[in-house]
Amino acid sequence: MRTELDMPGLCLVVVFTSARLDADALAAGLAEVFGPVPVVGCTTAGEIGPDGYRLETVMALGLAAPDFAAETVLLEEVDHPHLTRIAASARHAVQAAGRAARGLPPGQMFAFTLFDGLAGGEEVVVSALHNALGEVPLCGGSAGDCLRFARTAVLHGGRWHDNAAVLVVVATPLPFRVFKTEHFIVDEERVVITGADPRHRVVTEINAEPAAREYARVVGLDRAPLTPMVFASHPMVVRVGGANFVRSIQKVNDDGSLTFFCAIDEGIVLRVARGIDLVANLEDLFQDLREPLGVPVLTLAFDCILRGLEMDQTGVRDRVGALLAVNGAFGFATYGEQFQSMHVNQTFTGVAIGRRRRE
Numbered sequence: 001m002r003t004e005l006d007m008p009g010l011c012l013v014v015v016f017t018s019a020r021l022d023a024d025a026l027a028a029g030l031a032e033v034f035g036p037v038p039v040v041g042c043t044t045a046g047e048i049g050p051d052g053y054r055l056e057t058v059m060a061l062g063l064a065a066p067d068f069a070a071e072t073v074l075l076e077e078v079d080h081p082h083l084t085r086i087a088a089s090a091r092h093a094v095q096a097a098g099r100a101a102r103g104l105p106p107g108q109m110f111a112f113t114l115f116d117g118l119a120g121g122e123e124v125v126v127s128a129l130h131n132a133l134g135e136v137p138l139c140g141g142s143a144g145d146c147l148r149f150a151r152t153a154v155l156h157g158g159r160w161h162d163n164a165a166v167l168v169v170v171a172t173p174l175p176f177r178v179f180k181t182e183h184f185i186v187d188e189e190r191v192v193i194t195g196a197d198p199r200h201r202v203v204t205e206i207n208a209e210p211a212a213r214e215y216a217r218v219v220g221l222d223r224a225p226l227t228p229m230v231f232a233s234h235p236m237v238v239r240v241g242g243a244n245f246v247r248s249i250q251k252v253n254d255d256g257s258l259t260f261f262c263a264i265d266e267g268i269v270l271r272v273a274r275g276i277d278l279v280a281n282l283e284d285l286f287q288d289l290r291e292p293l294g295v296p297v298l299t300l301a302f303d304c305i306l307r308g309l310e311m312d313q314t315g316v317r318d319r320v321g322a323l324l325a326v327n328g329a330f331g332f333a334t335y336g337e338q339f340q341s342m343h344v345n346q347t348f349t350g351v352a353i354g355r356r357r358r359e
Contacts, residue, residue, distance in 0.1 A: 009065030010034075011100070012072070012168070014300075015041030015155060016048075016332040018056040019145035023153065023160050026058065031158035038072050040166045041155040042114040045144025045305040046333035052321020053308070053333075055146075061298075061330045067356070068172050069100035074156040075165040078121040083128045090132035093169040101171035106136050108171060110178055110351050112300060113140030115165040117152040117335030120201060122343035123263040125165060130341035136169065137178035138341075139349045141302030141334035142261075147228070149250070152335065175293055175354040180339040182347050183281035184273035186237050186244055191218055191270050198265045201250075203258045206270075210256040215249070218272055226252045229313055232306040235346050236270040246273065248306055248345030261336050261345045278307065279316050279323070282348065286327050293354030299324070301331030301350040308333050327352070 005013060013034055017026055023043060030039045049059040063070060071093040075086055093111075098104055111133055115122050122142060130138055143152035153160040191214070195205030206214040216222045219234040231249040238247050247270060250259045289296065301324060311317040329350075337347045 005062035007064045012063045012070040013039040014061045017058045019043040042143035044332035048331040071096040071169045073167040086128045087132035097169040097171040104171040109136045111138045111169045114154045115142040117142035119163040140338035142336035144335045178351045180349040181285045183278045193268045196266045201260045211258045212252045212256045232309045237273045245344045246346040289352045296328045296352040298353045299329040301329040302337045304346045305333045
């Protein structure tokens with residue numbers, strides 16, 4: 001790995017690793033190999049690299065001067081975040097990245113986040129970061145553990161951290177675009193959350209009926225078992241500021257309640273969405289990105305695990321993987337995605353970076 005990433009001016013190493021591998025041994029090895037160079041990363045529900053989608057691997061990316069400068073921050077106790085401290089850390093990171101990049105302004109920076117995917121708290125923390133970052137656009141993903149829902153973690157300072165997030169601010173003279181896309185059309189039928197435990201992201205009642213039973217009725221599957229594939233095919237959507245944001249279901253519980261991947265509360269109005277062509281949606285996205293950027297030299301990619309389940313069900317994973325590879329994708333399958341001020345689900349988000357513009 002060191003040989004492949006051995007480049008002058010190396011300023012950041014980003015690592016995405018399967019949760020099935022020995023994370024502690026990996027962290028120790030990375031610290032030994034890269035020494036003072038900051039290394040950040042997280043566990044995954046699948047990895048994305050030069051060959052498309054992979055499982056049970058380690059993917060590593062190096063960023064180096066003069067094309068990049070980076071500043072990293074560890075945010076702890078994200079389930080009960082200290083918002084003033086988080087905002088101050090974000091502003092400091094922007095200033096430090098600017099200094100390291102010899103005065104590049106915030107307009108030539110982007111930020112990404114890596115969250116412990118089982119800690120919760122993404123919504124509050126991302127909102128605070130977005131406000132503090134100002135004009136610096138934000139994207140990111142929540143760590144996974146191959147759908148075991150046992151332990152997810154983020155890497156910073158040579159150690160793995162639970163109940164934490166990593167913020168990375170990157171300054172670059174290269175052209176880039178932060179993006180978000182989903183492949184859904186929202187139906188008109190609405191439902192209301194009438195019973196919920198927001199702290200644990202659990203919904204007990206929908207339309208004053210047991211949550212799982214009412215969800216199954218609304219999507220027309222009241223006699224079918226509720227599986228991750230069902231949730232992937234029939235997500236719920238909340239409308240905020242005229243835009244749709246997916247609120248995906250993680251699992252059905254023994255008592256008939258539903259656990260979501262995102263924050264949920266009583267009184268929230270949701271709509272059921274139905275899928276359109278996932279491959280065509282991604283092709284349109286990259287076509288739009290290529291107009292200002294050309295072919296991306298790097299696409300930092302955060303792709304919801306539920307999208308992966310749908311790809312397997314419909315047999316398009318290899319096609320999507322090839323499309324990502326052509327566009328320089330590096331990333332992982334997530335338990336949730338971050339975009340600007342929002343924590344979302346069943347979304348493909350990230351940042352595409354183009355080649356240096358000719359003067």
